[in-house]
Amino acid sequence: xxxxxxxxxxxxxxxRTIDVRMLLSDFIRHEAGLTxxxxxxxxxICGACTVQLDGLPVRSCTLxxxxxxxxxxxxxEALAGTDGELNALxxxxxxxHALQCGFCTPGxxxxxxxxxxxxxxxxxxxxxxxxxxxxxxxxxxxQVVEAVLGCQRDG
Amino acid sequence: xxxxPFEYYEAGSIEEALTLLAExxxxxxxxAGGQSLIPLMTFRxxxxxxxxxxxxxxxxxxxxxxxxxxxxxGALVRxxxxxxxxxxxxxxxxxxxxxxxVAHVQIRNRGTVGGSVAHADPAAELPSAILSADATLVARxxxxxxxxxxxxxxxxxxxxxxxxxxLLVALEIPASPPRTGTAFxxxxxxxxxxxxxxxxxxxxxxxDGDCTRARxxxxxxxxxxxxxxxxxxxxxxxxxxxEAARDAxxxxxxxxxxxxxxxxxxxxxxxxxxxCARAIRVAGVHAAxxxx
Numbered sequence: 001x002x003x004x005x006x007x008x009x010x011x012x013x014x015x016r017t018i019d020v021r022m023l024l025s026d027f028i029r030h031e032a033g034l035t036x037x038x039x040x041x042x043x044x045i046c047g048a049c050t051v052q053l054d055g056l057p058v059r060s061c062t063l064x065x066x067x068x069x070x071x072x073x074x075x076x077e078a079l080a081g082t083d084g085e086l087n088a089l090x091x092x093x094x095x096x097h098a099l100q101c102g103f104c105t106p107g108x109x110x111x112x113x114x115x116x117x118x119x120x121x122x123x124x125x126x127x128x129x130x131x132x133x134x135x136x137x138x139x140x141x142x143q144v145v146e147a148v149l150g151c152q153r154d155g
Numbered sequence: 156x157x158x159x160p161f162e163y164y165e166a167g168s169i170e171e172a173l174t175l176l177a178e179x180x181x182x183x184x185x186x187a188g189g190q191s192l193i194p195l196m197t198f199r200x201x202x203x204x205x206x207x208x209x210x211x212x213x214x215x216x217x218x219x220x221x222x223x224x225x226x227x228x229g230a231l232v233r234x235x236x237x238x239x240x241x242x243x244x245x246x247x248x249x250x251x252x253x254x255x256x257v258a259h260v261q262i263r264n265r266g267t268v269g270g271s272v273a274h275a276d277p278a279a280e281l282p283s284a285i286l287s288a289d290a291t292l293v294a295r296x297x298x299x300x301x302x303x304x305x306x307x308x309x310x311x312x313x314x315x316x317x318x319x320x321x322l323l324v325a326l327e328i329p330a331s332p333p334r335t336g337t338a339f340x341x342x343x344x345x346x347x348x349x350x351x352x353x354x355x356x357x358x359x360x361x362x363d364g365d366c367t368r369a370r371x372x373x374x375x376x377x378x379x380x381x382x383x384x385x386x387x388x389x390x391x392x393x394x395x396x397x398e399a400a401r402d403a404x405x406x407x408x409x410x411x412x413x414x415x416x417x418x419x420x421x422x423x424x425x426x427x428x429x430x431c432a433r434a435i436r437v438a439g440v441h442a443a444x445x446x447x
Contacts, residue, residue: 001162020163020206023193042156043194044262056235056264062193063265064186066163067208111261132347133259 007068009034010078020066025049027065028075036076036106040135047134050107051075057111057130076106079113089116092151093144100138108134112148122152158196165208169322172209173297177320179205185322186210187231188266190258191274215269215324218242225291225327230269234281235260237268247328249357252339253284259347272308273323275315278350278375282309284339285326286380287355287370293325294318302327309379332368335359336441340434341374342426350375352427354383354434358395358442366390371403371435376412376427385410386431395439404432 001020006013009032016031028037028051040048042061049061052074060073079087086094089109099105111130115122127148131141166172176183184203186192187210195201209215215231218240226246228237237243238254250268257263257271257280271281272292285292290305294317308316317323331337341353352375359368369387372380386407393399408428 001160003163019160021158021160021196023157023197026157043197044190044258047259047261050261053264057261058265059190059261061197062190062262064163064189064193064208066165067186067189067210130260132345133261 003066005066005069007032007065007073008071009073010075011072018065020064022065023061024051024063024065024068024073025060027068028060028073031065034075034077038103038106040103045135046104047107047111048104050110050134052110052114055114057114057133074110076109079109088155089113089147089151092147092154096143096147096150098139098143098147104134104136104138108136108144112144115148116152116155122149124149156197156199158193159199159202161196161203161206163206163208165211167211169212169214169295169324172207172212172322173295173320175205175207176322177297179207180319183207183319185270185273187270188233189270190262190266191270191276209322221327223329225329227293228268228326228328230267230273230323230325232268234263234266234268234271238263246330247288249284249288249337249339249355250281250328252337253280253355256280256339256341256343256347256350256353268326269323272326273315273317275309275313275379277309277312277377277379277381278353280339280341280350280353280355280374283353283355283372283374283380285328286382287337287357287372288328289357289370291327291329292323293327294321295324296321300324306382312378331357332359334361334442334445335368336438336443336445338434338437338441340430340437342430352376352423352430354427354431355380356431356434356438358390358435358438360395360439360442364394364443365392366395366399366439367392369403369435371407371431373407373412373427373431381411383407383411383431386435390435395435395442397436400432400435400439403435404428407431 038048040046044062183205186208215229221227357370369390371383386403389403
């Protein structure tokens with residue numbers, strides 16, 4: 001079964017005719033051409049596909065693309081400026097060496113961005129609660145925590 | 156892998172959803188949060204011919220008062236919202252305690268309270284929590300609406316008393332008696348993993364501090380959330396101290412869970428006993444705290 005859909009991703013509307021079983025992760029990567037969102041386990045566990053739906057971090061691999069209509073989808077491509085300048089969280093990741101291969105990184109950034117904006121000063125356990133939903137094989141996570149705490153401290 | 160082909164319909168009203176379910180019967184699956192259903196389809200463990208997306212049905216996403224003083228939680232309430240809800244914290248604390256253990260925050264942003272209950276995974280947190288909370292499930296079809304006690308709701312692995320044409324619309328959680336404390340304990344290899352074992356407990360004490368009512372439900376201990384009735388009986392009439400908690404947990408293992416439950420694993424049996432005792436003890440302490 002195919003349907004015409006209209007998806008708003010990073011403020012741009014993408015109109016496509018798709019099979020209704022297409023996952024949002026595949027729409028983002030193959031229809032919208034935004035390959036910053038990565039696909040790992042494809043069943044909601046690893047977190048690599050995490051994007052924001054109306055500002056909330058969600059797994060794009062457990063959403064059908066057609067379900068994202070009438071919502072705002074935001075992906076990692078929205079973080080850097082139009083001139084490619086990294087945002088504060090990305091710079092903090094860089095400074096804290098919070099990425100190596102980079103495969104899990106976009107998902108982490110999309111989960112962590114709303115956390116930075118939350119008002120009380122973050123504690124270690126607040127960050128761990130959020131990154132518990134992400135698998136990283138490279139960093140051991142400590143540098144990710146430091147990047148987030150550092151970003152809130154400096155920002 | 157990718158989901159197999161299906162027909163997709165987005166219900167614009169409850170009536171429309173119920174009509175689709177009545178027409179499609181066992182060929183249809185309801186899509187709410189999709190955090191269980193979509194991976195099942197991606198793994199091709201289920202192949203529904205029809206998907207009925209209910210995410211537009213805002214009237215099912217409310218937390219409000221039921222007529223009889225119970226708290227009515229709409230089936231479509233997102234787990235993350237339920238976790239933040241003041242009403243649930245005050246009036247259905249066991250639900251909130253259980254929600255902290257459900258997967259990860261990213262899953263809870265989409266997953267729904269009703270979806271987890273209707274999915275009826277015996278290792279999941281919410282089915283056991285609502286059982287110990289004496290909840291009632293409200294189901295609706297074109298034939299009308301009915302209430303189902305949580306005790307009668309879970310029939311087998313991933314199976315409930317819902318008919319093919321029925322939609323779970325709400326959970327109703329009755330007010331707890333005074334001096335009631337609750338606790339939810341779970342053991343998983345990592346936080347957010349599927350539970351190896353867990354217990355949802357509600358304890359009510361009288362003015363002397365003796366237990367008058369106990370609900371002990373074990374996750375991952377049977378093909379359904381398991382009410383440990385021998386454990387509950389062992390608590391009645393006594394103070395819920397360390398010894399009482401251990402005795403009750405031992406009863407749970409001896410009487411309520413079968414040999415086949417743990418797959419011959421002494422480890423899982425030991426963990427279940429310890430988790431059960433801990434949850435009973437913590438609930439007892441909270442209940443005693445409420446007396447002040």
